[in-house]
Amino acid sequence: MLEELSTLETVLITGCSSGIGLRSAERLRDAGYRVLASARQSADVERLQQLGFEAHPLDLDCSDSIAQAVAWVVERCDGQLDAVFHNGAYGQPGALEDLSREALRQQFETNLFGWHELTCAVIPLMRARGRGRIVLNSSVLGLVCMPYRGAYNASKFALEAMADTLRMELNGSGIEIVLIEPGPIDSRFRENARRAFLRYIDPQRSHHAQAYAEMDARLTKPGLSGRFTLPADAVADKLLAALQARRPKTRYYVTTPTYLFAFLKRVLPTTLLDRILSRG
Numbered sequence: 001m002l003e004e005l006s007t008l009e010t011v012l013i014t015g016c017s018s019g020i021g022l023r024s025a026e027r028l029r030d031a032g033y034r035v036l037a038s039a040r041q042s043a044d045v046e047r048l049q050q051l052g053f054e055a056h057p058l059d060l061d062c063s064d065s066i067a068q069a070v071a072w073v074v075e076r077c078d079g080q081l082d083a084v085f086h087n088g089a090y091g092q093p094g095a096l097e098d099l100s101r102e103a104l105r106q107q108f109e110t111n112l113f114g115w116h117e118l119t120c121a122v123i124p125l126m127r128a129r130g131r132g133r134i135v136l137n138s139s140v141l142g143l144v145c146m147p148y149r150g151a152y153n154a155s156k157f158a159l160e161a162m163a164d165t166l167r168m169e170l171n172g173s174g175i176e177i178v179l180i181e182p183g184p185i186d187s188r189f190r191e192n193a194r195r196a197f198l199r200y201i202d203p204q205r206s207h208h209a210q211a212y213a214e215m216d217a218r219l220t221k222p223g224l225s226g227r228f229t230l231p232a233d234a235v236a237d238k239l240l241a242a243l244q245a246r247r248p249k250t251r252y253y254v255t256t257p258t259y260l261f262a263f264l265k266r267v268l269p270t271t272l273l274d275r276i277l278s279r280g
Helices: 019-030 042-050 063-077 101-129 150-169 189-200 209-219 233-244 256-267 270-277
Strands: 010-013 034-039 054-057 083-086 132-137 175-182 251-254
Touching: 010 019, 019 034, 019 233, 034 042, 034 063, 042 054, 054 063, 063 101, 083 101, 101 132, 101 150, 101 175, 101 189, 132 150, 132 233, 150 175, 175 233, 175 256, 189 209, 233 251, 251 256, 256 270
Parallel strands: 010 034, 010 083, 034 054, 083 132, 132 175, 175 251
Antiparallel strands: none
């Protein structure tokens, strides 16, 4: 017997300026959902509106912006919010010894603290209705770590822990917590990562200068970043599955590296896994 689908309808998506967020918004709209799109920059919000979306600014680094966006959501849908897809994030490259406290703080402000604050703001809406779904776009780097991605690794591991804890604390509320864990996806992620790298790292004064030169070559390489890179539709497919299933999985893997490294983490000694991941 086919699994009965859920009746989720109105979805708030963060980070819709491009890539995963924009494609997910388009796919959900095509599937009949009412999409409330958000982006940090006003120019991106205007572009979303020109594309026909209901859109509003949302800067995950700013509590006032989060509060204003939630107030807009409540007004738009009369508090009848069915789901949130947390997507707005970036990766801060660099060896941990080269990253300042401010660089780490900024990574967590965007990738964790803002997500937590927005989640806490929408939980009462969902709790009042007895149902809701909070989908968080994590990463393969929330399962395993790779060198020179320490700030991002840490933010995604923390996100995984937050999601697992919320799932237990919300048990019985009708609110379900879902993680999507992509590997490499074709998006502006590399472009944004390089911008963050140039902001906080002086490669010429670092012990890791040679590694940074190789990393910069990868970040500036045109086209897809590797043979396992998938289009943003691969994440949108899993988002749709998570929203449409009456009983969603707790985790949805995306891309071959996620499946592979999740398996290797379970079966390999840590030292051997470290050697494999250090080649990434």
